[in-house]
Amino acid sequence: MINLNSYSGDSILFLQEVINSKKRGKGEQFPFYKDRIKLLIPFLSNAYKVYDTAFTSNKLLYLAPLPSINANQKDDLLKLYKYGSKPFIRLKNAIISLPNDYELNTCQYCTINDVNTLDHIVPKECFPEFVVHPKNLIPVCSECNSYKSNKWVKGGNFEFINLYLHKLPYQQFLYVDLKYTNSTFSVKYFLKNTHNIDAILFNIIKNHYDNLKLLNRFQGKANQVISEFENTVRGSLIKLSLKDSLECAKATIVYEQSRLGMNHYENVLKLTLCSSLAFMEYCSDKGYK
Ligand SMILES: [Zn+2]
Structure with missing residues (x-):
């Protein structure tokens, strides 16, 4: 966003x-x-x-x-x-x-x-x-x-982010909880104000995500994102170790963040995959090293 x-x-x-x-x-x-x-x-x-x-x-x-x-x-x-x-x-x-x-x-x-x-x-x-x-x-x-x-204002605050006027925070506010059990990933997106974003702005962000059902919609895309990420890492494994592949993937995501912001659902999930035990377990199951 x-x-x-x-x-x-x-x-x-x-x-x-x-x-x-x-x-x-x-x-x-x-x-x-x-x-x-x-x-x-x-x-x-x-x-x-x-x-x-x-x-x-x-x-x-x-x-x-x-x-x-x-x-x-x-x-x-x-x-x-x-x-x-x-x-x-x-x-x-x-x-x-x-x-x-x-x-x-x-x-x-x-x-x-x-x-x-x-x-x-x-x-x-x-x-x-x-x-x-x-x-x-x-x-x-x-x-x-x-x-x-026709929604726009509720309880004295905006229901949606005005992309022209509300300056989006640079800080991360979208996170993902990732688990890997019985050969299956479970992904749960959530919002958290960990970087002290202005309370009124964070409230607007929360309203926006709730009204547009964004967390569920992101969740619905998660398997596709994980699959694409796996293919990127697998491609690098021809020349690199798993550790180095993940480092390269991480560097690419950081470049993407400068273009798409810190809270793009794909990048948030991919960054979590880079450093999660869940993805390491998955790689171990698949024999990626
Ligand atoms: Zn849309």
């Missing part, structure tokens, strides 16, 4: 781009959709300024829905968002492109699936005025998006 840079362009210009991309539907009756939406632009411009100020000062928690939107206007606003259309694909590509031209097409909510949709950080059902605010949209996978649904 890594922080992402929010859209750097002008929010209102993006809104206008979305509106301009709308075409008149066949048989559409007067007053036409595009004209109705254009009438809302002054009102949306003010709302966008409020969002941008809250975003810049990291105070989205205090954002309140505008009471003046009626049901018809809400329907019109929600129709602005269509993931597959050009402005949103361009927005997604702008956000997941890193400075070295490397595109990060993996959902950073879970680090498991590919990005295939945009999440509304502030839910569009509660805040239809921000349905296409580019700083309110974040590239994610549909599995995470479905778990997130």
